Amino acid sequence: MTALAEGSATRLGDGGVPAARVRNLRKTYGTGQAQVQALAGVDLDLVAGQFTAVMGPSGSGKSTLMHCCAALDTGTSGEVWIGDKELSKLSDAQLTALRRDEIGFVFQSFNLVPTLTAEENILLPLSIAGRKPDRRWYDVVINTVGLRKRLDHKPSELSGGQQQRVAVARALASRPRIVFADEPTGNLDSHSGAEVLELLRRSVDDYGQTIVMVTHDAVAAAYTDRVLFLADGRLVSELHDPDREQVLSVMTRMTAPGAGPR
């Protein structure tokens, strides 16, 4: 409970090796009167081997933050480091390679290529790179997501939860430095959602995978090691080893009328 300290909002992580670092990241859209500040100077270390949730009300900048970290978008100023690479210095081709080799993605919906089988989807980033999958790791991934019998099915033949698990498997298959998940349970019923979240949790616990997840579901956030709260483009709060109630109370305070980042 006391982890909710005002001063800890922009403090660095808890001492582990960072998989990604963000330094004074700003992102503005539009100019003049119409200018909107999506990110107003964010500093952040994403610790390797941790499951981090990013939360915040709509328009808080959480998706922008994730997109910038995931090399899908670039900030107006500031730095984003994935490993030892600063993203603003990379060309489009280098960014593409970075996404392919060092980053895994799980989106809210439409995660899979409909023409490919589950297995082909899982191996897609590797095959795009022209790399051979590590068979042992692949087996581990398949066993973890529990889809061995469905590997030759097309996405349209899988349930939403199964599709999302395939997407997680794809994100894990190339052993990326960091996996970004954007509302991965947003479109799922609670049972399927729990399956996916447990799968993410397990890949952190068992294999040391670094995962960052954007969500506004307190239940989902409760699966993580650390929750970052964004409001108006700033980190305003942080929780470690949260439970649902803690998350909800922070959320309630943030969205309460008159409440603002202090």
Add this chain to the structure above:
Amino acid sequence: MLRAAIKSLLGRKVRLLMSTFAIVLGVAFVAGTLIFTDTLNRSFTALFASTVGDVVVGPAGEGGAGGSTRTVPASLVRKLERVEGAARADGNVNDASVMVLDKNGKALGGLGAPGLAGNFTGAPAGQGLAGLTVVQGRAPEGPGEVVLDAASARRAQLFVGQEIQLVTSLEKGLLTPTLVGIVDFPDGGSLNGASWVGFETRVAQRLFLDGRRKFHDVWVTAEPGVSQAQLRDRVAEVLPGRLQARTGDEVADASASELLKAVSFLTTFLLIFAGIALVVGAFLIVNTFSILVAQRSRELALFRALGASKRQVTGSVLAEAAVLGALGATLGIGLGVLMAMAIRTLFAGVGLDLSGQPLVFRPRTFVAAYVVGVVVTMAAAWLPARRTARIAPVQALRDDVAMPEGSLRKRFGLGMALLVVGGTSLAIGLFAVDVEQDGWYVGAGVLGILFGVVSASPVISHPFLAGARALLAAVFGTVGNLAGQNSLRNPRRTTATASALMIGLALAGTMSILGDSAKASVDRSIEENFRGDYIVSNMAGQPFSPAIARRMKRVEGVERVVAQRFVRAEVDGETRGLAAADADALAGPLGMRVEQGRLADLGRGAVVVDRGFADDRGVGVGDEVVVTMNGTDRPLRVVGVFTDNPVLGASLVTTKQTLLGAGYPDRDNFLVIDVREGSAVARTRIEEVVEDLVTVTVKDQAAFAEEQRRPIDQLVLMIFALLGLALLIAVLGIVNTLALSVIERTREVGLLRAIGLGRPQLRRMITLESVVIAALGSLLGVVLGVGFGAALMRTLRDEGLEVLSIPWDQLLVFLVVAVVVGVLAAVLPARRAAGLDVLKAIATD
């Protein structure tokens, strides 16, 4: 709903315009053809009006094309002058084989426009129009003086006062008179590309009528207030029986319609291509609207949820199609006008100068253009529009809306049924003996098979597409696999896109086989049938003086000279070629094989006919055939039946005497010359004989074959040029489909990019898909083309096209071109896909 439809159209301008392009082209062909035909129709009559008098008096019956020896006496002119209502009468001498050489010594009208000649009278034309009038210099007054029409003088760059060269079919082939004047039609009018050389009347009679004081026809000019018909009737009263009087209008109309008939193949041709463009275009429209409707299904479902009826939703799609069709038709008319102007220029190039004539726009043209444009577009959009009615309102609320699709099996069944019907129709048209209008059966069969293949292609293409996927996956890895999968994803769309290419290439394949086979047949028949060493012929098959044959015979080293001549005659009202040569030459150098009867019996008034003619008419040895020669019906005795022989160029062969007796002029068309073995100098000497007649040339067998092949090449080339347009439509179709697919798959593209697909890889993926579509279309097209070509060649065997030659190299080129086309078609869509912003793409609905 209409406003929503228009809004939606405006929102997708570029995309829709691309799919309209095919409609624009199709309508342009229709409109251009109609405008040009109307222009021809009007101006021909107008053109000929200045070239005939009020009343023309001449021997009864249509004259032969190659000139005639039938005449009217000079005394008749004075008699006609005295007819009541006649202002004046002028006798005319006419000839159609005087070629004018330009200042470089080359003959004018190289592509078949005749070289006319006659006596210059200065007579007015009918309806008060001025006839040919001296506009510069003076009229010819004696031997060695001529006038020339202004257009020819301009083209040949000849000027008054110069000595000019004329190649004639007279005994003395080359004339070198002085040009003393230029004549023209002051009231407008044209010789349609022909040249006209005018002599003084006595000189003309000496040249073309052996000096007899006679004329070929007489113009009678009406006094003011006397109509052509009145004058004709009065003239007719004083005419002896074998002569007839016709009004100038009749003659002008007859000449015009004859010329129109000669160029009608072109308009038919253009209309056929209009049809092809529209059929191909319809496919594009179906495709485009299917994709658009699929993309808009959520929007349409929203309309439904907001209370629009099924009919309104379907109606809005059809309204879009109607607006689009009207737009396409409007653009098409504009392009059609340009096309008509282009055709007019083209005609001027071959000597039919219509440049002075304004284009004729009849209401019919606009009605046809709009009806064709709107109806085709709406009919094509109807299929996808009908499907929108099945969209449930609730789908507006769902994420993914799947368009309801009809079953592929049903479609396959329909395709197979069409194939069977088309195949049967084709077989009836090709092989059944007693069928009227077999051309319609063939056409319907070809169309049925094409549509059958199109309909069944989503199913029958599957093995090809699956194979292509495997191949691409093996060669290009994941990118290849993705491309292959994309082409398999929606087989209807892939095959519909490929269909446009298929149709174009099926026709191109057919044409190339027909052309190649025709050339091979010409080669073979020349090789088999021409035993001579050299062939002497004039430009465009024009006749020349028999004096050349006599001189050739005297050349040292020449063993034998066979003269052949052709004239036009009629059998049962149908114009036919009639050939003549000596009986012993026919069996010898001309390679005639007689099946029945004896060539020895071929004498004056006798004829041998080929097997085709004999079977057609049911005539045999001993029967009589009535042939209208030079306007007079003459019964000819059939004394033999010979095997069809394209080298002879006629189904009926008689003797020189028969033709002379019928009033045809004494002129040869071809000489076949044999030389003694080893007489190398013979050729030089032979060529010396015709040296000053630049239009008359000596060719050996190879050169002759080459010359015979050339028109086939030209025709095939012309067809290819038009099919190139169909190909262009097909390319646009691929561009369109790919662009729409990219839009449709924006999210997927975003996903692929997000997980690490590079831009070059993405571009390659789209290019490969495009190549697969193009390869599918061209393969189907070439297979069909070979089939159609081979089938058609079978029917043409009777026409002497015996050799089936398949130009594999050309067909291979088609396939290669198709792959290139595929690569090119992918450039824009691929660039567009690669330029997509990854984030926005993922966020797209």
